[in-house]
Amino acid sequence: MDYAEAKAKIVEELTKKLKTKSKFYFNDLADILGLKPREAKKLINDMVADGTLEYWSSGSTSMYGLKGTGKQAAAEHEA
C-alpha cells in the first residue's frame, strides 16, 4: 500500500467516526490499513510528521487523532 492510499483510507475512516470519537488506538489504525503493526507504524509515523494525525497521551496510554479534531484540541489552544 502506498502512502497516499494509506492516508486517504485513514482520513476517510477517522472522519466517518468523528461524530462518536476523535481519538483512536494504534491498533485501530493498523486495522483500518489492514496491515501488520510494524508495517502500519511507518505509514502512521509519516502521517504524524506531515500533520495529518496528531498524538494524544494521557501519560500512560497514547492515542492518535486527526489533527485539530476533538473537544480537547479546541480547549488546549484556548489558553
Add this chain to the structure above:
Amino acid sequence: MAKHPTPLLDQLESGPWPSFVSDLKELAEHRAKTASKIEYQIPVEVVDDILGLLELTYKDGCTHWKHGGIVGVFGYGGGVIGRYCDQPEKFPGVAHFHTMRVNQPGGKFYKTEYLRQLCDLWDFRGSGITNMHGSTGDIIFLGTTTPQLEEIFYELTHKLNQDLGGSGSNLRTPSDCIGQARCEWACYDTQDLCYQLTMDYQDELHRPAFPYKMKFKFDGCPNCCVASIARADFSFIGTWRDDIKINQEAVQAYIGGELKPNAGEHSGRDWGKFDIQKEVIRLCPTQCMWMEGKKLMIDNKECNRCMHCLNVMPRALRIGDDRGLSILVGAKAPILDGAQMGSLLVPFIKVEPPYDEIKEIIEKIWDWWMEEGKNRERLGELIKRQGFQKLLEVTGIQPDPRHVKEPRSNPYIFWKEEEVEGGWTRDINEFRKHHLR
C-alpha cells in the same frame, strides 16, 4: 505572604519527616524574591498556584486536572505529558502544567554540574519543581507551558546532550542499576546493555505503537536493586551458572568474629555472636548449605540465587565466574488482575555485545504482543490470557523444568499430537462425547 491559604496542606508539615509542602513554599518564596532578576518564562506564581490547587483538591476530594493532552515536541510521541487545570481562572499559574520526562543517565550517575544545568534550565523555563526520580527512573520536570516545550527540548538535546524519556504506549525509559561501575555482584555490564538497547530502540521509545506501556529494567544480580522482577515487562537479571566461590578462611573469620556479617550493616545494636547456622544456613530457602567440620559446603545445583548468604558474608562468598543473565517477562503493577511478578523465560543467556541474541527474543515478543495484545493490555496480561506455552512458541524456546514453579501447579505445558512420538491413542470424537468444548 502566601498567595492562597493552605490549612490542609499545612498539616502535612507537622510530622517529623521532610515535607514536600515546605519545599514548595520555599520555592514559591524564592521565585517571588528573584522575579526582578530572572526573566522567568512561565508565570512566577506557578508554585503558589500549585499549592492553592492542591489545597482545593483536598477540600473538594477530587482532582482538578483534565485528562491528558496533545502537546509534545516535534517527531516525538512521548516524553511530554499534557496537563491542564480545570480552574485556570483561579489558578492561572498552572493553567498549563505539562510534565517532561528526561531520560536519566545510566545507573543514575551524574555530575553536580549536570544537575545544576538541568535545574537552571528548568527554573528558567519551567516551574523549578522536579521529581528525582520517577518510578520509571526518569528525571521528571513538573510543570511548564506549551510554548516552552520545544525550547526546553532544544536546550536539552543541543546543549546538554540529553534526550527525553518514554511515556504513553511507548518503550519506557530503560532503567538499570549501577552495575559493574561499583558493585562486586554485577554479573554483566548493566549500563552498556541498557545504553545499547536505548539507542537501538529509539523508534519504540519515541513513537508509540504498542498496545500499552513497555518497560525494560536491568539488574546486575538477583539482589534486584532496580526491582525489575516486580515492575518490568522485560527484566534482565544477572546470574551465573557455575558455583558460588567460597573462601573458607573468610568463612572462619566470620564465624570467629573477625569479619562483621553484612559488612557491619546491623552494627548499631548488639545482636550477639555471629551464628552461621542460625543466620545463614538455616535461612537458605532451598536448604542447600551445610558445614562439614570447618568447611562450608553448597549444593550449587539447588541454589535459587536468593543472594542471602552472599549478602551476609560478602568476603567469603562470591558470585561464580560463568556469568550472564536471566530474562523474566510480564511483571506489572496492579491495574488489571492485580500485580504480577515476572515469569522466568530464559534461564541463562550470555551477555555479549552487540546483544543480538537478547534483541531477537525481545523482537519476537514485541511482534506477538503488537499483533495479539488488546488495547491497554500489558505483556503479562497477554501471557496470562493466551498462556505461557504460546509465549514459548512465539519465542521458539523449549519448555524447561525451570519454567515450572511446582510440579502439577503450572498446567500450561500441553503436548501437541505431532510432538508426541507415536501420536495419540485417544479418539477425539469419543473424548468430545464426554467433554464438551
